Amino acid sequence: MNVSVAVVDAQTPGNVGTIARAMKNFGLSDLKLVDPPELDPDGEAYGYAGQARDDIMPSADVVSFAEIVDNYHTVATTAITNEDATKHVRYPFVTPRELVEELKGIDSDVCLVFGREDVGLSNEELAEVDQICSIPASEDYPVLNLGQAATIVLYELRALTVEETQLPDITDRADQPAIEGLHDQFEGFLAAIDHPEEKRAKAGRLFRRVIGRAHPTGREVRTLRGLFRRVEQKLED
Template sequence: MQFDIVLVEPARPENVGAVARAMKTMGFTSLRIVASEAHSQPAAHWVAHGATDILTSAEVFTSLELALADVDLTIATTARSRARFHYCYTPQQLNEQLTERQQWLQRAAVVFGREDSGLTNQELALADLLTGVPMVADYPSLNLGQAVMIYCYQLAQLLPAVPPMVAEPEAGQLQALRQRAVRLLAELDVADDQKLSDWVHQRLGVLEQRDVVMLHRLLHDIEKKLSR
């Protein structure tokens, strides 16, 4: 599984340089930037020190949706509890979730929000999994570089070669299932049930491959029945 580190509107070049350095240290190479040119500033390169190749090869996108267009699994980081989002994993728990998925998903993105305000609820809604770092302090705060280092350190365990597989993973299985589920909710006239839609969206992200395959079969049968 390939990991992309995605930064949404980073403001401080020094933070982006620290991110590049953390990535390089732990073996990650793919950096994506949303709506910012901070990575191109001299201060970012000064702090990166030895990881400037990650900055120069970073991909820039105008929106988070575009940055995630070719990603199979999106993991969004959040420092606050959001009422609509009930399933949030620690970095260690995230590894447990991804261990099975690395055998059948090709690309995953870990998304980090703005230094001052994080990710919006709309941006969090694009994610398959939510994750946060538990902290003891009354006013917890990690700078961007520290947060990326924590996740790169934890996820580096998944970077070694994937065990042999019977077949190559089929790209887009999870995205296709999500799209099918959304269409089915609309056809059943329950798409406006926000609680149900949120539950479906959040739970699809924790499915294992065999569950995804079986749900594809089930939805195919339901679609076939409805079309008659």
């Protein structure tokens, strides 16, 4: 399954560039433009596109809305989050996160369709697409900027478009004897600064909690021990 992005009648060139950049961020490359504004290679669209100015922007296809509907499983986005079928031409809506699971069962190519900055897609256009996606937002102000909306949707679809990279495991954590040495040195530091004896055990427990959460590296432990050592030496002078 290939995922394309279509922007319908964008009024601001910068938004086209912002969407192209988000596509590059999340592994997409096929940009379709319906009735686009002039996209000057020296203008804001290419300026906002980042590295997408080199490939996605120059290779974008200008197409009609009918071509998109005829050739793709279409998913339109809207800021309207109606709760029943009587308030809008299309119901129900899915969130971007829910959309991921639904698209996993689609065999045809998919096109995400984003509408105009001010009014979005018309009811006639929404009636022609296959699915509607809406981003849950505050009822007081549910309308997102076009570029923001596209970035959120593409981020949620990253499981379909990019290979997830696992965060590296912590492999350079200092060994336990070095960490215990740091705790011993902290006790010596408390004594050197004449911290009240009845409070030292509590301070030691708090320090142990901090170090336990931090997973310090060997270098970090050595640096901390060196600092404590210098303070103790200064106090002895």
